[in-house]
């Protein structure tokens with residue numbers, strides 16, 4: 177049964193592709209509005225769409241324009257979302273970050289917003305899109321046993337049947353706790369040609385996975401099995417960055433440890449912690465973490481496109 181699309185604008189291109197059974201890949205926009213510096217964000221937003229098209233798939237970048245969730249943003253709308261922010265916490269932006277709970281607020285206030293994995297996955301599913309790519313998934317923050325700080329991505333993916341390609345969660349989060357929560361929430365996680373859960377910048381987080389798949393066809397079969405059982409969860413495909421392209425693990429561990437110590441020494445807490453740590457890692461690695469970030473995202477967009485084709489059959 178096709179979910180209702182009331183309240184959502186779906187571009188003609190995406191609507192036509194879905195109606196014809198052609199492959200479509202959903203892409204989030206928080207990575208653009210709050211994850212990358214301007215003008216790199218715009219370059220990445222447009223280049224990713226071109227990359228998807230080159231692989232014979234219709235891209236559907238998702239975000240909120242003037243309060244309306246849009247599935248299949250036009251290039252001018254991507255530019256509008258990317259232009260307002262430099263991604264830095266020091267320069268507050270008119271474009272907000274919208275998870276699922278923010279969508280009604282954005283609508284009532286007619287805000288522009290980048291959508292997180294949670295909001296993007298939910299909107300994509302409502303539009304009838306079955307595959308999505310992101311960079312890193314939100315997860316359980318360090319210290320969550322005291323703060324309860326866990327991304328709404330996890331809870332939303334427990335009730336949103338989509339196939340999501342990511343490179344795991346960033347090591348600034350608590351990866352072990354995130355994997356435990358994914359288990360509790362009944363969300364299947366499989367490694368793409370790996371038995372190890374990746375940690376975004378690095379190929380191996382140190383945590384093992386129970387299952388792996390070897391091909392886009394395997395991913396499509398997994399989604400079909402989920403549908404045949406009538407289960408509502410997303411299927412998470414963990415796609416590690418190539419070992420040769422990862423951030424040097426020793427440099428990564430050092431930069432992260434320094435960042436955590438600096439955050440603690442400077443009394444940085446709560447939602448300020450993630451931007452602080454990411455900024456620290458970027459400076460401590462001489463900008464290399466940003467290049468790896470973009471490489472990771474390209475890999476996930478490529479694999480998501482291949483899976484979208486396999487799913488469309």
Ligand code: PSU
Nearest residue numbers: 206207211292293294312313314327328
């Ligand atoms: N992880 C990254 N880069 C990002 C995000 C996560 O490495 O840009 C974004 C994604 O959009 C993700 C969101 O869905 O942050 C999670 O935010 P929160 O923890 O506030 O739910």
Ligand code: MN
Nearest residue numbers: 325326327328
């Ligand atoms: Mn949070």
